[in-house]
Amino acid sequence: MANAFAPQSLIRCQLSRHAETAGIFQPKQWRASLASPNPKSLFSEENRSKLIGWSLAGALALGLSLAGPDFADAKIGVNKPALLPKEFSPVIDVAGFLSPGQEIRLVQKIAELEKNTGYKLRILAQNYPDTPGLAVKDFWHVDENTIVFVADPTFGNILHFNVGELIDANVPHNFWSRVSGKYGNMFYWKEKGEDAAIEAAVTAISKCLTEPNSTNCSEIQL
Numbered sequence: 001m002a003n004a005f006a007p008q009s010l011i012r013c014q015l016s017r018h019a020e021t022a023g024i025f026q027p028k029q030w031r032a033s034l035a036s037p038n039p040k041s042l043f044s045e046e047n048r049s050k051l052i053g054w055s056l057a058g059a060l061a062l063g064l065s066l067a068g069p070d071f072a073d074a075k076i077g078v079n080k081p082a083l084l085p086k087e088f089s090p091v092i093d094v095a096g097f098l099s100p101g102q103e104i105r106l107v108q109k110i111a112e113l114e115k116n117t118g119y120k121l122r123i124l125a126q127n128y129p130d131t132p133g134l135a136v137k138d139f140w141h142v143d144e145n146t147i148v149f150v151a152d153p154t155f156g157n158i159l160h161f162n163v164g165e166l167i168d169a170n171v172p173h174n175f176w177s178r179v180s181g182k183y184g185n186m187f188y189w190k191e192k193g194e195d196a197a198i199e200a201a202v203t204a205i206s207k208c209l210t211e212p213n214s215t216n217c218s219e220i221q222l
Contacts, residue, residue, distance in 0.1 A: 159198075
């Protein structure tokens with residue numbers, strides 16, 4: 001996951017600075033607006049809404065660094081609200097990776113994290129293209145305080161993150177790639193299971209966000 005569809009110098013202006021590591025697709029017209037000399041135009045309500053949608057689309061497309069011309073058509077258009085649960089939950093497991101008990105534990109951890117920090121962690125476990133996709137944006141009310149964690153093993157690494165701007169500003173920039181590299185690699189989740197990779201990542205995220213200035217963000221422990 002190395003290439004991005006936005007220049008490195010512009011990533012700081014985006015909702016998720018991790019567009020480069022997540023392979024997030026950025027439409028040409030938005031790249032042009034990022035280069036505008038008027039910084040206020042970057043964060044208008046209209047542009048911010050568009051940016052959240054496009055940035056989230058990249059995360060929901062597995063965060064893959066697909067440089068081919070078919071990337072946008074093949075990976076951006078998934079929007080299946082029928083796959084959303086009937087009642088709100090911060091964890092949506094359409095892939096069946098988690099047991100009911102694991103899902104309950106994750107929901108409890110997420111609630112505790114949100115209570116202590118104000119940060120919203122949301123987990124979508126999927127096997128692309130069987131995913132609600134962009135429908136989660138409104139379902140979860142994704143904003144600058146939200147992490148959308150997409151667990152999908154389709155192309156190797158199972159862990160993909162779309163990180164809200166206000167969270168990103170308080171966490172070391174390499175934290176997300178460290179978590180993804182340690183717990184999301186194919187050797188880890190094939191040996192221990194997709195569920196173990198998800199739970200380990202949530203534990204690491206919770207520790208880091210609770211104490212972002214500690215070694216919890218720089219040293220990812222097994």
